[in-house]
Amino acid sequence: MVSIKSRAAWIAALGIAVLPVLSACGGDATATPPPPVATNTTAAPAAGEPTQATGGGSAGGTTFGGGTVADLEAEGVKGDPAASGKFEFFSWWTAGGEADGKNDLLNMYKALFPNVELIDAAVAGGGGDQAKAVLKTRMQGNDPPDTFQVHGGPELLEGFVAPGRMEPITGLLKDMKMDVGFPKQLLDMVSKDGEIYAVPANVHRGNVLFYNRKVFADNGLKAPTTWDEFATVADALKAKGITPIGVGGKDTWAVTMLFEDILLAQGGADKFTSLMQGKTEWTDPAVASALTTLGTFVTKGYFGTDFSGLTWDAAAGQVLNGKAGMTIMGDWAKGYFQANDPKWADNFGWEPSPGTTGIFKVITDSFGLPKGAKNPENTKHFLAVLASKVGQVTFNLRKGSIPARTDVDTSKFDVYMKDAAKDFSEAKSLVGSAPHGSATVEAFASALNTAINTFVANPADAAAAATDIQSKAADLLK
Amino acid sequence: MSNVVTPQAPSVPSARTGPAPIAATARGERKPISRDRLTAMLMLLPSVVAILLFVYGFIAWNAWASLTSWRGLGFMPQFGPIRFPAGDFVGFDNYSKLFADQRFVKDLTNNGLFTLAFLVACTVIGLGLAIFLDQHVKGEVFFRNVFLFPMALSFVVTGTIWRWIFLDLKWITDKNTALIAVIIAAVWQMTGFTMAMFLAALRGIPDDLREAARVDGATEVGIYRHVILPLINPIILSALIILGHISLKIFDLVYVMTGGSPTLGYATDMPSIYMFQLAFKDDLFARSAAISMIMLVFVAIVIIPYLWSSYRAEKEAQV
Numbered sequence: 001m002v003s004i005k006s007r008a009a010w011i012a013a014l015g016i017a018v019l020p021v022l023s024a025c026g027g028d029a030t031a032t033p034p035p036p037v038a039t040n041t042t043a044a045p046a047a048g049e050p051t052q053a054t055g056g057g058s059a060g061g062t063t064f065g066g067g068t069v070a071d072l073e074a075e076g077v078k079g080d081p082a083a084s085g086k087f088e089f090f091s092w093w094t095a096g097g098e099a100d101g102k103n104d105l106l107n108m109y110k111a112l113f114p115n116v117e118l119i120d121a122a123v124a125g126g127g128g129d130q131a132k133a134v135l136k137t138r139m140q141g142n143d144p145p146d147t148f149q150v151h152g153g154p155e156l157l158e159g160f161v162a163p164g165r166m167e168p169i170t171g172l173l174k175d176m177k178m179d180v181g182f183p184k185q186l187l188d189m190v191s192k193d194g195e196i197y198a199v200p201a202n203v204h205r206g207n208v209l210f211y212n213r214k215v216f217a218d219n220g221l222k223a224p225t226t227w228d229e230f231a232t233v234a235d236a237l238k239a240k241g242i243t244p245i246g247v248g249g250k251d252t253w254a255v256t257m258l259f260e261d262i263l264l265a266q267g268g269a270d271k272f273t274s275l276m277q278g279k280t281e282w283t284d285p286a287v288a289s290a291l292t293t294l295g296t297f298v299t300k301g302y303f304g305t306d307f308s309g310l311t312w313d314a315a316a317g318q319v320l321n322g323k324a325g326m327t328i329m330g331d332w333a334k335g336y337f338q339a340n341d342p343k344w345a346d347n348f349g350w351e352p353s354p355g356t357t358g359i360f361k362v363i364t365d366s367f368g369l370p371k372g373a374k375n376p377e378n379t380k381h382f383l384a385v386l387a388s389k390v391g392q393v394t395f396n397l398r399k400g401s402i403p404a405r406t407d408v409d410t411s412k413f414d415v416y417m418k419d420a421a422k423d424f425s426e427a428k429s430l431v432g433s434a435p436h437g438s439a440t441v442e443a444f445a446s447a448l449n450t451a452i453n454t455f456v457a458n459p460a461d462a463a464a465a466a467t468d469i470q471s472k473a474a475d476l477l478k
Numbered sequence: 479m480s481n482v483v484t485p486q487a488p489s490v491p492s493a494r495t496g497p498a499p500i501a502a503t504a505r506g507e508r509k510p511i512s513r514d515r516l517t518a519m520l521m522l523l524p525s526v527v528a529i530l531l532f533v534y535g536f537i538a539w540n541a542w543a544s545l546t547s548w549r550g551l552g553f554m555p556q557f558g559p560i561r562f563p564a565g566d567f568v569g570f571d572n573y574s575k576l577f578a579d580q581r582f583v584k585d586l587t588n589n590g591l592f593t594l595a596f597l598v599a600c601t602v603i604g605l606g607l608a609i610f611l612d613q614h615v616k617g618e619v620f621f622r623n624v625f626l627f628p629m630a631l632s633f634v635v636t637g638t639i640w641r642w643i644f645l646d647l648k649w650i651t652d653k654n655t656a657l658i659a660v661i662i663a664a665v666w667q668m669t670g671f672t673m674a675m676f677l678a679a680l681r682g683i684p685d686d687l688r689e690a691a692r693v694d695g696a697t698e699v700g701i702y703r704h705v706i707l708p709l710i711n712p713i714i715l716s717a718l719i720i721l722g723h724i725s726l727k728i729f730d731l732v733y734v735m736t737g738g739s740p741t742l743g744y745a746t747d748m749p750s751i752y753m754f755q756l757a758f759k760d761d762l763f764a765r766s767a768a769i770s771m772i773m774l775v776f777v778a779i780v781i782i783p784y785l786w787s788s789y790r791a792e793k794e795a796q797v
Contacts, residue, residue: 133758139551159761163552163564252740308741309651443549443760450581450740457653457743468580475575476762 062111064104065412066393069111075388076176079112080381087378088119090145092131095124097335101398108394109385116378121145127251139165144370146379152189152200152364155437160370161192167369168195172380178387181405185430189438190366198368199387200404202396204330205420206361206433207261207353210337211326212319214347215242221325223351227265227293230354234302237325243304245297246324248312249456253435256452258328260433263290265355269429276432276440278477282470288462294452295459308457319348328353330363330436334416335400345415352423360427363436364404440477447472537774544572544767551761565764572768582769585749592661592748593725599665600721601714604672609702611673612680622677626670636667637734650735653742660732660746664725672717679710712791715784722780727773729754749773 062069073079087109093102099122106118123131128149135148144165150156160166173179173196179187182200190198211223219240224230234244248254264272267286274280275287297303304324307315316336318324327333337344352359367386369379385391392403393412402417406425410418432439434448448469455465511519539560548565555562576582607625611618628636640663644650649659683706691701729750732738738747749769757766 129759136551136758136761140554158550160551163550165551249741255741306651309645443756443762446755446760450744453740454580454743457741471578 062108064108064390064394065397066395066408067390069108072108072112072385072388072390075390077112077381077384077388077391079114081113081115083113083378083381084115085375085378086117086119086146087113087375087382088121088145088147089382090121090123090131090135090148092123092125092128092149094122096339098399101395104394104398105382105386105391108391109382112385113378113381116375116381119145127253139370142372144372146373146375147367147369147382149365149367150198151437152186152198152362152366153432153438154441156190156198156366156368157192158441159437160368161197165371166197167371167373167376168197169199169369169380169383170194170196172383173199173387176384176387178384181389181407183406183425183430186362186364186404189362189364189430189432190368198366199383200364200366201386201392202365202399202401203404203420203424204332204363204401205423206257206330206363206436207264207328207356207359208331208333209326209328209351209353210316210319210333211349211351212322212324212347213349215322215325216349223349224354225351225357227262227354231296231300233325234297234300238301242322243318243324244302244326246310246315246318246327247303247307248310248315248327248329249303249308250310250314251312252449252453254312254315254329255456256435256449257330257433259290259294259452260361260439261328261353261356262293263287264359264361264431265353266290266293269359269431272431273439275473276434276444278444278473282466282473284466287466287469291455291459291462291465295455295462298456298459330433331416331420332400338400338414350416350419358428360424360430361433362430362438363433364438444473444476447476540767541771543764544771545569546764547571548764548767549762563764563767568764572765573772576765576768576772581744581747582749582752584744585747585752588657588744588746589726589728589748591657592664592728593722595658595661596664596668596725597718597721599661600668600672601717603665603669604717605676605714607669607673608676608680611677622674625673628667629670629674631667633667633731634734636663637731640666641735644735650739650746651742653739653745656736656739656742656745660735663735664728664731667731668721668724672721675713675717676710679713680706683709712788719781719784723777726776726780 069079089102089106091102093099102120102122106120109116110118123134125131131149135145138144139160150160156166170179179196186200186203187196190196190200209223215221215237216223219236219242221233221236224233237244247258260272263275263286266289267275267284271280271284271286275282275284304318310318312327312329312333313336315324315327316329316333317340319327320337320340331350334344334350337348341347351357367383369376369383373379386395387405389403389405389408392405393408396403396417397412400417402413402421402424406421410421413421434440434445437445439445440448451465451469451472455462543563543565545567546563546565547568548563550564552564554564611622611625615621640659641650644659644663647659649655687705687709688701691705696704727750728748732746732748733751733754736746738751739745740747750773753766753769753773756762756769
């Protein structure tokens, strides 16, 4: 018979035996990003809309939204059946219009370079967060894709160009005379020290107020042009039991975008940019004032009771069904209305966010050539397709954004796109958006997002929040 | 978790055969290495080397990274096969910045509350279930498996299901209840495990002890309180350690359920979630490494005294 004491020791030994196994399990959890990451490797994109005329030698008959392959060749983008090898295209475009646009671009490339094997490496989830996590790991391991989706602005310039991860493509664009079509301020968002590092694929506007025309007409309201008017309109809607503004609080960046628009209106575009670059201190009165305005909106219940559980599209859905009067979002919200209401252009109105007329908050996806890419020639061919007028129009008709080039044919644009394209080319100032990489480095954008959302959860002390943001700016913006 | 603790009475005599012979030879005076011993050492060598390199080597690398200014995707300096963090030595700068960071302090508070509630609930409920099953109830095997089954699920699955449940109840959209919701999900998952451990321990207690206590006039409650609980103390400790290090490192469950509740003032945010964000979103690799070191220290505080005491207990048992 074994004594009780040794039995205890046996049990302790069991505990020790179990421990390493469990810690190995637990260790996995912190070592790898757990959300399922779907990396779809497709040898050739599914043949979608574009119609391949014949399998003959000339691909000139293939038509895309922005023109034909012959139009592409007229722009100087020549196909080459001799081009071979692979081309890996990395993005987080996996669904909806953006996936359609991507497929069109890749099909266009395929029509010109039929013997290149296409690898469509798309990582879904988290508004690009999952894709960025995968991309950064690959970059650290010196295994970049041939080209990848990155927001123009500091996300590209500080995140990838400054550490020497990108090759300049100035020569490529200049040789094909393609640099001239892009507005200079936009090219600046993808350039550093006089060299261009990426081709902007599209432009989304970040400061748009969408409103339900019927709700506004029923209550005799007009779209607000200042934040004071906004408060008046909001009070009127709230009195009728309508949520004044749908806010996608679950997408934390939606709240930050709203804050940005208030700050833009109250501080102006120059101060906004200067703050985002750390040249103006966040203890500036304009910041506390914008925070106070935002806090007032929260405490007055303008966002409704359940906004912290809503995504941006659910918030747009509130406007769609008249539960909410307005929403302030990037103009991808137009795509949402378009997809859910055939008469969207009649039923919904849009204006720049209050007080930001003449300011265009740019959100742009861009593509460049990573240093160490395995198939740089194929990447350059693709970038030429992307930079061409045909490529720009084709992609953006699908994606719902406007082309980054302002010298393109706008006849096929819908009424919103025409409006946005006009505002873009006439804008007095282009600014960036922190949550979308175009205003500031990601580390500070995250810290700002944290601070804004913390403040919205408990909007008591705007000055303290501003001081907190300044301490992050001092730490993270150099 | 592949290891399944089968709640059965340990076959007592063979249990000793594990560690004992090794210790017996270790106590002996130095002799020329026998063939057996050489084989054993050769068999162990690869795993020892692998663990030194891939566990302790990487911990050391990470510790160094946490003391640098490494941020962004700069090329990492390479010496031989090893690449080093691309940053300068900055001492404990990352640590002091973290402890001045409201969000990180909130994370530590959340994690502390979570750990405390999780440990207490798992132990109490697990013990209750184990005692219940120890009464030789009808359908014991069925109940045992029902209670144990949640453990077989991934935290991601648990998190998703409980997210749906609590969304309907509006618990995870309320900053006062969000953390409680996460704790309930975690307890639901791990209680079966503590139950299994406790049941195994209870079954290991010889019936003659209970009989003796009964003969001495002890009540059933008294038997559990004064005879059985003291006997299974070591296994309660083991369970606490295992659960404690899981809860200190909790990530997947919370990430899936609430994402840290950023809209509720980070009501359920955990150090591991912040760590993930700093590394893979914000490129602040050094600061992220610092969080992992802080977590390592917390886990070490829990585990090292335990390892030490069980090591001592083992030594005493062999004397």
